[in-house]
Amino acid sequence: MKKILFIDRDGTIIREPADEQIDSFEKLQFVPRAISNLVFLRQHTDYEFVMVSNQDGLGTESFPEDTFWPVHNFILDTLKGEGVEFDDILIDRHFPEDNAPTRKPNIGLVEKYINNPEYDIKGSFVIGDRDTDRQFAENIGCGFLQIGDWDKAAAIAYGGERTAEVKRTTKETDIFVKVDLDGNGHCDIQTGLGFFDHMLEQIGKHGMIDLTIHTKGDLHVDEHHTIEDTALALGECLLKALGDKRGIERYGYALPMDDSLCSVCLDFGGRPWLVWDVTFQRCYIGDVPTEMFMHFFKSLSDAAKMNLNIKAEGENEHHKIEGVFKALARALKMAVRRDIYHYELPSTKGAL
Structure with missing residues (x-):
């Protein structure tokens, strides 16, 4: 059975600014040790990599598409250049007040994995920085790796929980x-x-x-x-x-x-x-x-x-x-x- 790393983007791979929107290259900074540990996990494990990200109001006046995709694609291209490609990228565009079933910590976006007997969900992990990511992991039924220390998270994903x-x-x-x-x-x-x-x-x-x-x-x-x-x-x-x-x-x-x-x-x-x-x-x-x-x-x-x-x-x-x-x-x-x-x-x- 295949295992999955459900990986958050903002605050996990890249730093999250005060306004919680990465809509310009000036705001883009990678989280320290994120790239090197993602490279290690891609090279030394057989996890599938699935990015799951809430992007509040993407496509609306407050967050136009043309300010999001250039930065997002640059992030993906940078990771790809280091050997890290995602098997799936899932983005929810709703605002928190919408209470959408697809917005983390709800699991609408990932139900296709949860209900699939090909996947070992219990042996999978959510990697994220927020309490909503922790709740997302609990709702999925998998482990949670809190970002704050990428080296520790990668060690657990690779060698198991101790x-x-x-x-x-x-x-x-x-x-x-x-x-x-x-x-x-x-x-x-x-x-x-x-x-x-x-x-x-x-x-x-x-x-x-x-x-x-x-x-x-x-x-x-x-x-x-x-x-x-x-x-x-x-x-x-x-x-x-x-x-x-x-x-x-x-x-x-x-x-x-x-x-x-x-x-x-x-x-x-x-x-x-x-x-x-x-x-x-x-x-x-x-x-x-x-x-x-x-x-x-x-x-x-x-x-x-x-x-x-x-x-x-x-x-x-x-x-x-x-x-x-x-x-x-x-x-x-x-x-x-x-x-x-x-x-x-x-x-x-x-x-x-």
Whole structure:
């Protein structure tokens, strides 16, 4: 079955001006990295390219045809010169107030693809910059790639989404974890331990990983099972989301925070190991026993099959452990970065 990239034009391939009309060459600017990534996707994938664009009032006094087509054709000719041709170009001319079934986010223009058994709609994507493009993708039933970072969008279209979910249930804990390694740092953390939530949020926020963690643990006993099992579920989820690891940086490191100097070096090489050189002068930070921090990282390392080397020094205990979690986040961000132009396993052994 064939897959499709439904690609928006204004704001996605070319910059959109304040008046939202590209009706002169003076307004024409290509979005950075748009052309190079479209070229890559055309050369290295078998997606069909379908441009879908709303052009408000095209053909009316407010937007005459003779101001639209010269610029539009120049865009197409420029892309064609780089090897990028569209299999179909669909333009809706209605104003928003017309509520036309063919105007995005409505799907009238693309129904011929949605109802065609030759196409894998679920495996297709809309590439766009607006919330209406996101809604368009939802209405179609395909994925959505937000433009803001063309490199990230192309990496997902080429190598697939890097998301995973893990459900872990024992007599002691009930845990749900979901990650998106190519996210924006959105977090939904609920473990019953406020300070632990705060630390886990650092991983998502500073690692640019969308992270959901819902943990119900036997806190009436103590904090041990909640923290340990959350680490195991998170590590398993990270490993699952990484997939075959092709194209990743593999290694990462980072970070100072206020009076503390924290170093977290990691390797997704498949061999779990923890070096822990962090000491605390307090038994608790917030509602978390300091003895559990090493146990958290050991469990995380084991489940994610990663080598972790963690060192921290400083006076403020809160800053010290928060710096460790932030350093882990930055190291993760670095290590999971994917390079589709060098899409190989980062190993001389040929296996990770």
